Amino acid sequence: MQWREYSTSNCGIARGLDVIGRPWALMVIRELFLGVRRFDDMLARLGASRPVLAARLRELVDDGIVRRVPYREPGHRQRHEYRLTDKGLELYPILTALREWGDRHAIDSEPSVVIRHRDCGAAVSTVLRCADGHGDLTVRDVRAEPGPGARLRTA
Amino acid sequence: MQWREYSTSNCGIARGLDVIGRPWALMVIRELFLGVRRFDDMLARLGASRPVLAARLRELVDDGIVRRVPYREPGHRQRHEYRLTDKGLELYPILTALREWGDRHAIDSEPSVVIRHRDCGAAVSTVLRCADGHGDLTVRDVRAEPGPGARLRTA
DNA sequence: CAGTATCCGGTGCGATACTG
DNA sequence: CAGTATCGCACCGGATACTG
Numbered sequence: 248m249q250w251r252e253y254s255t256s257n258c259g260i261a262r263g264l265d266v267i268g269r270p271w272a273l274m275v276i277r278e279l280f281l282g283v284r285r286f287d288d289m290l291a292r293l294g295a296s297r298p299v300l301a302a303r304l305r306e307l308v309d310d311g312i313v314r315r316v317p318y319r320e321p322g323h324r325q326r327h328e329y330r331l332t333d334k335g336l337e338l339y340p341i342l343t344a345l346r347e348w349g350d351r352h353a354i355d356s357e358p359s360v361v362i363r364h365r366d367c368g369a370a371v372s373t374v375l376r377c378a379d380g381h382g383d384l385t386v387r388d389v390r391a392e393p394g395p396g397a398r399l400r401t402a
Numbered sequence: 403m404q405w406r407e408y409s410t411s412n413c414g415i416a417r418g419l420d421v422i423g424r425p426w427a428l429m430v431i432r433e434l435f436l437g438v439r440r441f442d443d444m445l446a447r448l449g450a451s452r453p454v455l456a457a458r459l460r461e462l463v464d465d466g467i468v469r470r471v472p473y474r475e476p477g478h479r480q481r482h483e484y485r486l487t488d489k490g491l492e493l494y495p496i497l498t499a500l501r502e503w504g505d506r507h508a509i510d511s512e513p514s515v516v517i518r519h520r521d522c523g524a525a526v527s528t529v530l531r532c533a534d535g536h537g538d539l540t541v542r543d544v545r546a547e548p549g550p551g552a553r554l555r556t557a
Numbered sequence: 558c559a560g561t562a563t564c565c566g567g568t569g570c571g572a573t574a575c576t577g
Numbered sequence: 578c579a580g581t582a583t584c585g586c587a588c589c590g591g592a593t594a595c596t597g
Contacts, residue, residue, distance in 0.1 A: 248436075248437065250433075250436050250437070250438055250447065251438075251443060251446075251447070253514070254514070255429075255447050255448070255449075255514075257509050257510070257511050257514045258432070258501075258504070258509075258514050258515065259500070259501040259502070259503070259504030259505035259506075259508060259509055259513060259514070259515075260428065260429070260432050260497060260500050260501050260504055261429060261432075261504070262504050262508035262509045263500050263501070263503055263504025263507070263508045264428060264429075264500070264504075265508065266507075266508055268423075268425075268428075270423075270589085270590085273415065273419060273423075274410075274415070274416060274419075277413070277415050278405075280541070280546070281403070281405050281546055282403065282405070283405055283406075285558085285559085286558075286559050286560070287558060287559070287560095288406060290559095291406075292405065292406070292410050292555075293410070294410075295590090295591090296590065296591050296592075297559085297560070297561085297591090297592095298560090298561075298562090298590075298591080298592095299589085299590060299591080300560095301559085301560060301561075302590095311507075323558085324558095324597095326558070326559070327559080334507055336540075336541050336542075337503055337506070337507070338503060339530070339540070339541040340495075340499040340502070340503075340528045340529075340530060341496065341499040341500050341503060342415060343499075343530060344495040344496040344498075344499050344528065345414070345415050345418050345419070345496050346413075346414045346415050346418070347414070347495070348414070348418055348492055348493060348495075348496060349413070349414030349415055349416070349417050349418025349419075350414035351414075351492070352418070352421075352466075352489055352492070353414060353417035353418045353420065353421055354412050354413075354414055354417045354551070355412075356412050356551040357549060357550035357551030358414060358549035358550065358551050359408070359409070359410075359412045359413050359414070359548065359549050359551045359552045359553065360413065360414075360546050360547070360548065360549050360552070361546070361547055361548075361549040361550075362544050362545070362546050363532075363544065363545055363546075363547065364532035364533075364534065364536055364539060364543060364544060365542075365543050365544055365545050366536065366543070367532060367534050367536060369532040369533040369534040369536075370532065370533045371530055371531065371532050371533070371539060371544050372530075372531060372533070373495045373499065373528050373529070373530055373531075374495075374528070374529055374531050375494070375495060375498060375526055375527075375528055376526065376527060376528075376529050377518075377519035377522060377524040377525065377526050378519075378524040378525045378526070378527070379519065379522050379524040381519055381521065381522060381524075384519060384526060385491075385494070386435070386491050386494040387491075387520075388519060388520050388521070389517050389518065389519060389520055389526050390517070390518055390520050391435070391436055391515050391516070391517050391518075392515070392516055392518065393514065393515065393516075394512060394513035394514050394515050394516040395512035395513065395516075396509070396511040396512030396513050396514045397514045397515070398514065400447075425569085425570090440578080440579085441578075441579050441580070442578060442579065442580095445579090450570090450571090451570065451571045451572075452571090452572095452579085452580070452581085453570080453571080453572095453580090453581080453582085454569085454570065454571080455580095456579085456580060456581075457569095478578085479577095479578095481578070481579070482579080
C-alpha cells in the first residue's frame, strides 16, 4: 500500500489529538478517571499552574469530554466538580493502552496504579481483536487500507 | 479510593507522554505504521516543518522507538529510512484506540483509514479484557488501585 | 476553595537558506 | 533527497495577585 497520494486531513488520530493532545489534557483526564474531581485536588496532584488547569478544563468542557456538575457541601456555598461525559469515558482504552506501554517501557520502578476487573480482581489490559473473534492480534496480524472517507491529496 | 496522598511521579501515563506526547510525535509514528519511511514523504504528508520533523525523529531514535536503517537504491548513494523498533511497534494499541475514538468523536466524515485482520479481513478494534477472560469490559467494570510502585506524596 | 487577570520569560516552531 | 543552521516571532506556561 502506498499512502503518498492520500490526504491526512480527516485522520481520526490527528483530529483526536486536536482534542486530547494538548499538554496536561490527558493528565487531567487520568485524574478524572481516578475519581479526582475538584479543582484544587487536581492542581495539587498535577503540578500544573492554575491558569493552565482552568484553561484545559474549559476546553475539555467545550469539547464535550468533561461536564461541570454543581454540588453543595453542608455549610458551604455551591461549588462545581468535574466529571467525564460518555464521550470522555470512551477515552478509557486510550488511557489504558498508554498506561500499559508506559508502565512497561517508560518507568523504572513498578507500576504506581493497577487496573482490575471489579468482579474478579484480575488485571485488565487492552487487546487488539478482530470483529470475527480471532483472538488477540498484534500489529503484524493487521493491515491498514484507505477507508470510506479517504481523500486524495490536493497539493 | 482516595488518591490525594499518592504521588503521580512514576505514573506510566505521564512518563509515556514524555516520550510520545510531543507535538507531531504520534503523527510521525502513525506514518511509520502505515509504512511511510522516508523523510520527505513524511514531510509532505505531515505538513510539519523540516527542522521539527528532524528533531522528532532524532528524539524518537534516542528513545528507542525508531531506528535509522541504511538502504541504497540502484544508481543512488546510500540513504536512511526510518522504522519502528519492537518498543515502537508496541505502541500500536494506543494508536488504534486513539484512531477508534477520533473516528467516532472527532471527525465529521467517514474514517480515512480502516484496520483489518490480515487473515480474514474483518475490522480490528481495541477491547478491554481481564486476565481471567471475562469478555469485553468497559470503564464501569474496572477499578483502579495503587500498584506495587505507588509512592506517597512528599509535599 | 475555585477560579480569573495580568505580566513576563523561555522556547518551540515555521520560514528560509544552506550543505552533503 | 535528506537533512542542518540561523533567525525572529508567537505563543504558551509559570508566577503572582486579585475576586467571588
